[in-house]
Amino acid sequence: MEFFKQVDIHWMSKAKFFFSLSGLLLLIGIVAYIHNGGLSYGIDFKGGTLVTIRFAQAPNVDSIRHDMEAQGITQSSIQTIHDPASPNTHDVEIGLQETGTGTQALDAAESTIIAALQHSFPAADPTKKDFNTATAADFADYLVSKDPLGLSTSAGNRYSQLGQQVADFRNKDKGGLLTSMADLNGSGLPSQVVTSLQNSYYAGPFAVRDDAIVGPKVGAELKRQAVYVTLYALAGMLVYIAIRFEWIYGVAAVVAVFHDVLITLGLFSLFHQYFEISMTVIAALLTLVGYSMNDTIVIFDRVRENNRLMRREPFPDIVNRSINQTLSRTILTSGLTFLTVLVLFLMGGPVLRSFSFALVIGIVVGTYSSFGIAAPMVVAWNRWRGTNAGVSTGSAAGNRPGPAKRATA
Numbered sequence: 001m002e003f004f005k006q007v008d009i010h011w012m013s014k015a016k017f018f019f020s021l022s023g024l025l026l027l028i029g030i031v032a033y034i035h036n037g038g039l040s041y042g043i044d045f046k047g048g049t050l051v052t053i054r055f056a057q058a059p060n061v062d063s064i065r066h067d068m069e070a071q072g073i074t075q076s077s078i079q080t081i082h083d084p085a086s087p088n089t090h091d092v093e094i095g096l097q098e099t100g101t102g103t104q105a106l107d108a109a110e111s112t113i114i115a116a117l118q119h120s121f122p123a124a125d126p127t128k129k130d131f132n133t134a135t136a137a138d139f140a141d142y143l144v145s146k147d148p149l150g151l152s153t154s155a156g157n158r159y160s161q162l163g164q165q166v167a168d169f170r171n172k173d174k175g176g177l178l179t180s181m182a183d184l185n186g187s188g189l190p191s192q193v194v195t196s197l198q199n200s201y202y203a204g205p206f207a208v209r210d211d212a213i214v215g216p217k218v219g220a221e222l223k224r225q226a227v228y229v230t231l232y233a234l235a236g237m238l239v240y241i242a243i244r245f246e247w248i249y250g251v252a253a254v255v256a257v258f259h260d261v262l263i264t265l266g267l268f269s270l271f272h273q274y275f276e277i278s279m280t281v282i283a284a285l286l287t288l289v290g291y292s293m294n295d296t297i298v299i300f301d302r303v304r305e306n307n308r309l310m311r312r313e314p315f316p317d318i319v320n321r322s323i324n325q326t327l328s329r330t331i332l333t334s335g336l337t338f339l340t341v342l343v344l345f346l347m348g349g350p351v352l353r354s355f356s357f358a359l360v361i362g363i364v365v366g367t368y369s370s371f372g373i374a375a376p377m378v379v380a381w382n383r384w385r386g387t388n389a390g391v392s393t394g395s396a397a398g399n400r401p402g403p404a405k406r407a408t409a
Helices: 011-036 061-070 103-120 136-146 152-173 181-186 191-198 216-244 247-270 280-311 315-325 325-349 350-385
Strands: 048-055 076-081 091-095 206-214
Touching: 011 103, 011 247, 011 315, 011 350, 048 103, 048 350, 061 103, 061 350, 076 216, 076 350, 091 103, 091 247, 091 350, 136 152, 136 191, 152 191, 181 191, 216 280, 247 280, 247 350, 280 315, 280 325, 280 350, 315 325, 315 350
Parallel strands: none
Antiparallel strands: 048 091, 048 206, 076 091
């Protein structure tokens, strides 16, 4: 399928414009980076508290986010967790930016999240306590105050054990969440204790399943690993292209990919208040690296084919012809991919917004760099070297056979 036939665009004559445009975009990114003091990192890198909440019914994540922002919790990340082993559970991971380390910071963050969620999910009966957010100590204190077994002076130790038994039944047997207080009837607890709990507690719509602190040291290690992974990928691609084509093609392709990543990160810095760098964004950047490199290799492969057929033509004309011949393929593949990620960006919700933004920018810049940066670099190198040679086709570059010379006496 071809969108265009007999295309005759002189891409290499616009090389100065391409380089100027890229320089401007890189300059904007650098200025934004300096002005904003760097990139905006998510909890994965910056550190913070992660609390996993289990809901009785599938919650509306956007509604939770809106309600938490209304309670003043703006620096948070909220995403659903899908566990194939437990398809009927409804877990949501809520992260707060770093507020400290240790159990005090963990408890404070957990209390903040629970308080915000209680505004979103008000109590069914305000006169009762939430069973699903209570701790073993809460159950023990309640039982001591009510003394449903009539133990009087010996109530302390016995009710501490029963309080732990109630919490274990909820957490281990019921997956951390009771959907109804009637579930206590099968807990094995004394009937007086069950009746007392049912009279004073209600089954809340959510419960805390897990909590953890991601420290700044872990975030710094993740940053280093993300950089190393990207550099390893680029090094492998450089070696592959240098073997398949020539080393200058590998250098040009890697420089173009660096160009794509830097421009994408520059735009993240420019719009730092809307998008942050997380592990999903790193995944998007690695996807961008592969996508951009693939598009560049397609053009270089066509240059190699045309170099065999058009040996006597100037190398810039060969590159122009190659880009024009692959233009329909580029528009078809890049255009459809761009439309897909654009829909994801517009309708995917806040959880995927940073990820899809990286892909939207990356596909546009990656497609542009293949013909606007990588190809002109190869042409500029051959012009500087003073040869019309392109990709080696069997004979040494620059030593292709020319017209036979007339013999002289």
